[in-house]
Amino acid sequence: MNITILGAGAWGTALAISLAERHRVVLWGRDAELIRDSAARRENFRYLPGIRLPDALDVSADFGYAVAHAAVDGLLVAAAPVAGLRGLLERLQPYAPANIIWLCKGFEERTRMLPHQVVRDVLGDFIPAGTLSGPSFAQEVARGLPCALTIATKSHDFRDHVVRAIHGGNIRVYWSEDLVGVEVGGAVKNILAIAAGIADGLGLGYNARAALITRGLTEITRLGVALGGRPETFMGLAGMGDLILTCTGDLSRNRQVGLGLAQGRPLAAIVADLGHVAEGVRCAQTVRALAHERKVSMPITEAVAGVLFDGDPVQQIVARLLARDPRDEAL
Structure with missing residues (x-):
């Protein structure tokens, strides 16, 4: 061909x-x-x-x-x-x-x-x-x-x-x-990989990383379904599979952004050193705005966008997420 x-x-x-x-x-x-x-x-x-x-x-x-x-x-x-x-x-x-x-x-x-x-x-x-x-x-x-x-x-x-x-x-x-579901999974996982990089860069351990990935998948699913995607799509390659890879693999550019932020490096310097596009940085503002518009709860995405664009300290991601009220895991 x-x-x-x-x-x-x-x-x-x-x-x-x-x-x-x-x-x-x-x-x-x-x-x-x-x-x-x-x-x-x-x-x-x-x-x-x-x-x-x-x-x-x-x-x-x-x-x-x-x-x-x-x-x-x-x-x-x-x-x-x-x-x-x-x-x-x-x-x-x-x-x-x-x-x-x-x-x-x-x-x-x-x-x-x-x-x-x-x-x-x-x-x-x-x-x-x-x-x-x-x-x-x-x-x-x-x-x-x-x-x-x-x-x-x-x-x-x-x-x-x-x-x-x-x-x-x-x-x-x-x-x-499911075009919508596949594309939402591919987009939002990049933001969550930044969060995982921050957590790893701060030395928060494997438990924290596992929690971020799992709750991150919930965020992807919430937004994806709100935009018209199918829930089962997010358990597949373009959802869970891509999320796991991007959050854990050292070749992940978005994870590298998070690691750099945890070290206190300026975002512009991190992105310049990568030499490649880190789509999670471009995407975070848009996803946060869409979540607000659709009234979808995305606390990890909110925290990452706050670090990237609002000047929030990286430690605030941890404090903000741990301070949330207990809730039913299925919601």
Whole structure:
């Protein structure tokens, strides 16, 4: 199958490396200098240093060529972060794409839209589309280590098309029709990973981490159901699976943000040192606002947003959460 991945960051590059073993893959990036360097070195030195790009992988900065590659019975993969998704889709409009999946997780800040709503807003409802999500560190996928992902789409035919493209090798694919649930799980877990990083950075122990993850899953489910998601989705890969990985894995950028905050480092310096997008930082304000709007209780998210944007000390997360009244766990 002809597959084009639009976005040469860590996750886009990792997926391209994995799929190039079985398909004809073009990896496009908007930074022409990075793309030329990656093609020459056969390595994306900026985002995945030390991991070789397969000889069969076509790396290009020519947008028209990359889109045309997947035009007939192929697959387009948008690998931009949420902040860049709308711009990428608008650039795609004149090419009348036949289908698309996206990898980003979060909410668009200005509109509070989930990615599938942004896609619908720009491209309409007329093309098969879906999101690919789940617990997946780019470095591990690029190294050929196993992972399991979920494709969420309303179209059964397109679902089967995506499964043929992605499932195989080191990647196992499951499917869901719950776009809202899958995307809410992928967005909110990043905020909770910041909380877990803070707790670990403060030396609060495994008990506290387990409590944060468990109660964090409750917060994800509350918001997801309020926005139209299915409760069972949050017990799957895009909910519990992604949450566990992001809260506990040292490759998690959002967890690293929390660890840095616990050390007293300024947020701007932490994000600059990462060199990658930490979607939990972008997402926290939006999720807090949505929780208020929908009257959904999200105390961990509230505490993280307070640290990130209101100047609350990190120790206040612990004090605020421990001071809450006892309650029925199921509520």
